[in-house]
Amino acid sequence: MLEDAGAKVVVASTSVRPCHGMKGGLAQPDISIADAKADDYAALVICGGSSVPEFFWNDKKLQEIVTAIHAAGKIVAAICLSTVVIAKAKLLTDREATVYYLPEAIHQLKEGGARYVKDTLIIHNNIILAEGPPDSERFGQAIRAALAS
Template sequence: MEYSKKMLIVIAPENFRDEELFEPLGILEENRIEYEIISTDKGRFRGMLGGYATATETISGILQLLEGGKGMKHYGGLMIVGGSGSKDYLWGNEELYTIVRYFDKAKMPIGAICLSPVVLARAGVIAGRHATVWPDKEAVREMEKHKAIYENKPFVSDGRFITANGPTAATEFGKRIAEAFLGEVIYTD
């Protein structure tokens, strides 16, 4: 079956966590899922371990597309990559919260890994849902403050929402987000 919709992937413009981007990307590519990487700016950005990724559009640009009523038909899911840059560039990004809410309203799969589940919590889409996050005290407090049900596990799926706690869960996170995007189980233990 052909899938014309893309996974929208958000990274911080610096210090995204390499494994949390590249391992899921490998799984998306293996399953022929197209994707588009965005950030606060366009350009080539460096991860915490020295890998590079190119953001072809900005968060602001995607939000304008969505608000213009033309964007949602292009996407089938949202994935937010973690790393220390998430706290600096994504945690407080109101435009990103709005994008998250668009995907939630459209009932599409939404995934976040490492420190980035805080974005989902602050956007208000995982209140009352089970989720995980990097086990940093501030991150856990943010999850609980926004009524997410925090679980200290490598990854947690709750309906359309997939969260993972860091780089060691990146492969499993990629598998689960791909399955949610495709709407079928493709990986078995």
């Protein structure tokens, strides 16, 4: 969806080894998170999935990139369990936020200072959050619209 709108998508992960999705999909990272620089990107979109708590929630470098991209006025977006990363970067303090409905995810969101609400899509200026997979289409549309403005 973003590429169809003309965006150049760069996939980053904890390593450049192929990433296997929950439903069998495969993604080849272009760069490791450790090597990524916030200045190189117009936006940051963090995908969700069952491995997000293990690999992304406590990734300090990812939190630094989130903070830097937001500080530069760029778009920061997260869906599903990855919204916790934005909370851990302290960008959701005293703001409504959503996350895939798992007790630990809700707890982590609140620990990051957010006010959990069960909503499918939340937009705070340049921060875009979506609850889970059924919201992917609206999430992508919101990101595309934000990039176009």
